[in-house]
Amino acid sequence: MGRQWTANPPFTSSNLVAASISLRTALLLLALVLTAAGYLLGDPLVILYKAANVCLECIGIG
Amino acid sequence: MRSPVRKAVQFTALLGTNLHLSGWVTGGIFTGISKMFPIPGLWCYSTPSSVLACPAGSLQAILASPMILGALSTGRPEALALLAPFGFIAAVGLSSGRLACGWVCPFGLVQELLNGLPIPRIRVPEGFRPLKFAMLLMFVLLLPLFLRGSPAAPGDPWFCKAVCPAGTALAGWPLVSMDHAGLYRTGFLFFWKSSLAVAVILLAASVERPFCRYLCPLGAAWGLLGKVSVVRMRVSDACVRCGRCESVCPMGIAIWRAPSSPECIRCMKCVGECPVKAISHGP
Numbered sequence: 001m002g003r004q005w006t007a008n009p010p011f012t013s014s015n016l017v018a019a020s021i022s023l024r025t026a027l028l029l030l031a032l033v034l035t036a037a038g039y040l041l042g043d044p045l046v047i048l049y050k051a052a053n054v055c056l057e058c059i060g061i062g
Numbered sequence: 063m064r065s066p067v068r069k070a071v072q073f074t075a076l077l078g079t080n081l082h083l084s085g086w087v088t089g090g091i092f093t094g095i096s097k098m099f100p101i102p103g104l105w106c107y108s109t110p111s112s113v114l115a116c117p118a119g120s121l122q123a124i125l126a127s128p129m130i131l132g133a134l135s136t137g138r139p140e141a142l143a144l145l146a147p148f149g150f151i152a153a154v155g156l157s158s159g160r161l162a163c164g165w166v167c168p169f170g171l172v173q174e175l176l177n178g179l180p181i182p183r184i185r186v187p188e189g190f191r192p193l194k195f196a197m198l199l200m201f202v203l204l205l206p207l208f209l210r211g212s213p214a215a216p217g218d219p220w221f222c223k224a225v226c227p228a229g230t231a232l233a234g235w236p237l238v239s240m241d242h243a244g245l246y247r248t249g250f251l252f253f254w255k256s257s258l259a260v261a262v263i264l265l266a267a268s269v270e271r272p273f274c275r276y277l278c279p280l281g282a283a284w285g286l287l288g289k290v291s292v293v294r295m296r297v298s299d300a301c302v303r304c305g306r307c308e309s310v311c312p313m314g315i316a317i318w319r320a321p322s323s324p325e326c327i328r329c330m331k332c333v334g335e336c337p338v339k340a341i342s343h344g345p
Contacts, residue, residue: 038146
């Protein structure tokens with residue numbers, strides 16, 4: 001027996017909008033997790049070393 | 063959203079990024095731990111007062127580091143350091159596209175202030191806009207990673223070195239002018255970057271946000287990510303296509319035609335200008 005879609009159809013525009021927002025939010029959360037992972041598991045001192053010393057390339061010297 | 067609110071946020075961000083004001087007197091830069099963390103905007107970390115890092119500079123610093131090619135090819139954990147600037151840039155863009163350009167970026171504010179000068183306006187061909195995507199791909203990503211003497215040799219942060227006018231004007235000029243110890247020897251590179259910085263400053267007086275329009279690699283990344291950001295610009299069916307939004311847009315785009323344009327810095331000027339309240343910003 002076929003399923004009845006009339007009561008609560010899955011592909012209404014509001015459902016698609018909600019799914020789109022959920023997907024975009026998941027992407028944002030993934031980016032935040034990756035950022036945290038980069039600081040916790042990587043070697044962010046490379047950034048600190050570069051930023052806490054005068055960047056000769058940035059100022060047009062080296 | 064009214065413009066004074068945005069200006070207040072922009073000035074607060076400018077001040078918050080530049081708490082080390084004594085650097086402008088001593089000619090030294092801030093060396094605290096906060097320099098490990100980036101600001102959501104473009105601002106050279108060698109600016110005497112800066113207490114945060116530039117995301118574009120941070121990304122290039124890691125891509126140009128001597129260990130990165132080896133770490134990437136062998137899967138060593140040092141390569142995970144790349145996730146910090148990549149993830150940060152992605153998070154800013156995925157939250158609301160180029161909103162940070164319009165509300166936080168200190169260099170964007172500097173350009174807006176320059177644009178307030180009473181200088182005749184000029185028109186720059188629209189064809190130059192894709193240049194910023196080339197800046198992102200070539201000068202921020204590919205050249206720092208691959209242009210080096212040997213796989214274990216350090217690369218260069220090519221966008222900072224060859225292009226960035228913020229680094230020249232806000233870090234190079236003050237540090238070189240306060241260099242009483244003779245630490246910095248200027249040469250062709252300084253002349254080249256200074257010429258470019260002068261050109262951008264002059265252009266900023268005549269064109270709204272020229273660096274953001276044509277050169278900024280962060281704007282390019284955030285513009286692309288804005289197409290899938292959580293918060294987006296929306297134009298409802300109530301739009302009467304009067305064009306008033308386009309006339310006030312600092313980036314010169316027709317938001318009613320392309321609400322998710324990668325050029326939109328989400329300054330919200332169009333939201334306040336719309337006579338039928340057809341433009342909104344939300345999920």
